[in-house]
Amino acid sequence: MTQTLTFHLNGQKVSVPGDTGQSLLDLLRNTLQLKATRMGCGQGQCGACRVLLDGHAVAACETPVWAIEGKAVTTVEGLGSRAAPHALQTAFIEEQAMQCGFCTSGILMSAAALLQRQPQPSRAQIVHAIDGHLCRCGAHNRVIRAIEKAAARLAAP
Numbered sequence: 001m002t003q004t005l006t007f008h009l010n011g012q013k014v015s016v017p018g019d020t021g022q023s024l025l026d027l028l029r030n031t032l033q034l035k036a037t038r039m040g041c042g043q044g045q046c047g048a049c050r051v052l053l054d055g056h057a058v059a060a061c062e063t064p065v066w067a068i069e070g071k072a073v074t075t076v077e078g079l080g081s082r083a084a085p086h087a088l089q090t091a092f093i094e095e096q097a098m099q100c101g102f103c104t105s106g107i108l109m110s111a112a113a114l115l116q117r118q119p120q121p122s123r124a125q126i127v128h129a130i131d132g133h134l135c136r137c138g139a140h141n142r143v144i145r146a147i148e149k150a151a152a153r154l155a156a157p
Contacts, residue, residue: 007068010078018065025049025060028075036076036105040134047133050106051075057113057129076105079112087150088112095146099137107133111147120155123148 005018009032018027028034028051037060040048044059051060052074053067080086088111091097098104107130114121114129121129126147135143 003066005065005069007070008072010074020064020066022065023061024051024053024058024063024065024068024073027065028060028073034075034077038102038105040102040106045132045134046103047106047110047130048103050109050133052109052113055113055116057110074109074112076108079108086112087153088115088147091146091150091153092143095142095149097139097142097146099139103133103135103137107135107143111143111150114147115151115154120151121147 001020002017003020004015005027006013006015008014016027016031018031025037025039028037029039037051038048039061040046042061044062047059049060050057052058052072053063054071080089088108092104092108110129110133111126114125118125123144126144130140130143130147
């Protein structure tokens, strides 16, 4: 069944037709053409499709579109821009915290959710926040350093 969904996407109010049986991932990638959110396992276990839903990191592949009505969805496209990148994006580049980049958007969104609720996270909190992300490139140490660097920058006056 198709219905009109109204929600905030990357800070803008949008209304789009959505099939109530489709996932948020399908809506983002196929209807709205936002391709940075990746399809990984399709079971919410790899972290590649993480987005923010009202500030909480969720697996877009497991989130039904009806659950986003009236809520705020943020994808990596809404985290920052080329002209004004988010501190996480800058730190990831500086620390070379990605290789193939497939998992990066999901990790960035989980890190953004962490920094929203815990501006000065411990290393253990960072590790816990990204624990559900599968990255076969072995960039985890650089990812942790990048999140620490971003947290320090965001906390600076």
